[in-house]
Amino acid sequence: MRSIFNGRRRRATATLTAVAAATVLHGCSDTADTLLEAIDPDVINPAATQSSEGAQALYIGSFHRLRVALLGNTDTSGDYxxxxxxxxxxxxxSTxxxxxxxxxxxxxxxxxxxxALYRNLNRVRTAANQAIPVLREFRPAEQWKxxxxxxxxxxAEMQMAQDFCNGMPISDGTLPxxxxxxxxxxxxxxxxxxxxxxxxxALALASGTDANNLLVARGARVGKARALLGxxxxxxxxxxxxxxxxxxxxxxxxxxxxxxxxxxxxxxxQNASSRRFTVGDSLEGNARNLRVANAIPFFSARDPRLPVVYTVSSNGRDTTKAQDGFTFSRTTNLYGQLTTVHLLSGLDARLVEAEARLIANDFAGMTTILNALRAAPPQYGAFGQQGGPAALTAAQLPPLTAPTTRDAAIDLYFREKAxxxxxxxxxLGDLRRLIRFYGRTAANTFPTGTHYRGGVYGTDVNIPITxxxxxxxxFKGCTDRNA
Structure with a gap:
């Protein structure tokens, strides 16, 4: 396991700065008037990207777009x-x-x-589409890039399909x-x-056996497998x-x-720092008296894979209120300020294999795969890191008993995956697939009942195109809002 981003983001700053500087210096002269001109160095002429350095800058730019779309930035949350x-x-x-x-x-x-979510996902596609032809022209030896x-x-496309309504307008752009x-x-x-x-x-191009090619090819395999299930x-x-x-x-x-x-x-x-989001549960309200049907009790289950706590105030007695000033704050230390997030993983691969066994009605085979994960728990998030929870152990996750009915097997698999x-x-994509392919309905899949802000849950099962x-x-609006 290694990160694809360590070091590359640092190079991104230097590369983009170099391209911007080249654009600025191109217009310099010895005259006083020119020296007094205000030039915005962050506006890069597209022509400046037509080089090996420009190709690298576009390549790096795609990583930034991907992070913002999936995981947000300092000011906004991402799709996840x-x-x-x-x-x-x-x-x-929150308020x-x-x-x-x-x-x-x-x-x-x-x-x-x-x-913002839809725009940011499309910006990933645009960034990739812009980088591909320039990389081909100026850095053809680096096919893995x-x-x-x-x-x-x-x-980006997979996330759009998982989360948004039917009728998504999608375009393709090219350089120059x-x-x-x-x-x-x-x-x-x-x-x-x-x-x-x-x-x-991606698979066709990442055909080498070195670390970079394997990193991309394995990710493409996992991504394609998840998209096929969709x-x-x-x-x-x-x-x-x-x-x-x-x-x-x-x-x-x-x-x-x-x-x-x-x-x-x-x-x-958004959770532990600003307290705008709180870990979900099947009992809501500060009095925990509002039952949310269908919701997994992520907070009250106390599953070791998702360590959670109420945040206690400095006096050691009162529960800290969230950003809204009312809701008790339920947080997780699964992720810290700088904890990496797995976008694609071998854990995902094993879950795909387990779901294939489920679909084939091989409930024992599905359970064997799930129990193998429990017996040697993959480490993700902040597990085992300083300031995070202790590493997951097999002792925390006793083996499951194979279900004997299809409905029980479906329930077990999707709870484990959750x-x-x-x-x-x-x-969200899994809940929609339960409706499309497993015979479930929104009424027995998505959260329903009284919402603690007042009123009852609505009927949305996806995100609309606005x-x-x-x-x-x-575009005339969503074709439909079906799962």
Whole structure:
């Protein structure tokens, strides 16, 4: 396991600065008037990227776009937190109406958070599309970097398909013009197919056996397998064949890292730091008297894979209130300020294999895979790190008994997966797949009942494309809001 980002983000700053400086120096002269001109060094002429250094800068830029889209930055949350708020991973504890709408499953079509999420995911696609042809022209020997841009594009497309409604407008832009065409509305299935194609392109290019090629190829295998499951249970055998242990070892990880200067972990930021999101539960309200049907009790289950606490005030007696000044703050130290997040992992690969066994009605085989993970728990998040929880041990996770009915097997698998993948952007997509492919309904899958802010939960099972996209004449709103 190693991080893809350590060191590269530092080089990004130097590279972009060099490109900007070159643009500024090009216009210098000895005249006093020129010396007094105000030139904004962060506006880079696209022509300045047409070089080996420019290609590297575009490559690095894609990493920044990916981090902001999936995990946010200092000022805003990414898709991993927001999608978990619409599902059951998080509850709102802020003063922002946008947060309440997600948590209550009543997202209006001008919700600014939804707008930002969709734009940021599309910006990942744009960044990758811009980098690919320049890398091909100026750094053709580094094919794995080109492959990595396809990997980023696939990750963005997969997240869009998992989380947003049918009718997503998606366009493709190319260099050197940087022109983005007005996209046509796409169904969830069509966007998953786009993701599969992007991951296939990454696999075709990352064909070497060195560490860089293997890092990208293994990530593309996991990404493609997850996207195939988004297309239907009939793709499960194909998905599992992609991610066997020989192809993707359990200790593999494609990680997002953080620094104090380039951006910190906003899962920690929105929960433990600013207290705008609180760990979800099946009992809500400070009196814990509001039952939320279908919600996994992420807080009260006290599962060792998700260490949680009420935050106690400095006097040692009172429970700290969240940002709203009312809600008791439920936090997790699974992620710290600089804790890396696994975007794709060998753990995901084993879960794909387990789901394929479930779909084939091999409940014993599914349980064997799940128990193997429990017997040798993968370490992720802050486990075993200074300031984080102690490393997971087999003693904390006793073996499961194989279920004897299909419904029980489905319940067991998705509960296990929920704790292994908490706040890694998979829960909302899984709830939607339970409806599309497993015969469940929104009424017995998504949180329902009385919401602690008042009223009852709504009916949303995905994130809408907002009215900001109506500037595209091809887009008339979500085709439907079905799972």
């Amino acid at each position: 937190v927001w999608s978990g708020l619409l599902a059951d991973e998080w509850s709102t504890s 922002f109406i946008q947060n309440d709408e997600f948590d209550q499953r009543k997202i209006v079509d001008n919700n600014s958070a939804a707008t 080109i492959a990595e841009m396809y990997l980023h594009r696939g990750l 013009e940087y022109v983005e065409g007005l996209g046509q509305p796409q169904s969830v299935a069509q966007v998953f197919q786009r993701a599969v194609a992007s991951f296939d392109s 297309l239907g249970n009939d793709k499960a055998a194909e998905a599992a064949a992609l991610v066997t242990a020989a192809n993707v070892p359990t200790n593999y990880a494609y990680e997002q890292t953080f620094t104090l200067t380039a951006g910190t972990n906003n899962i920690w930021g 704790f292994w993948t908490f706040s890694r952007g998979q829960r 009215t900001q996209e109506l500037t595209n004449p091809n």
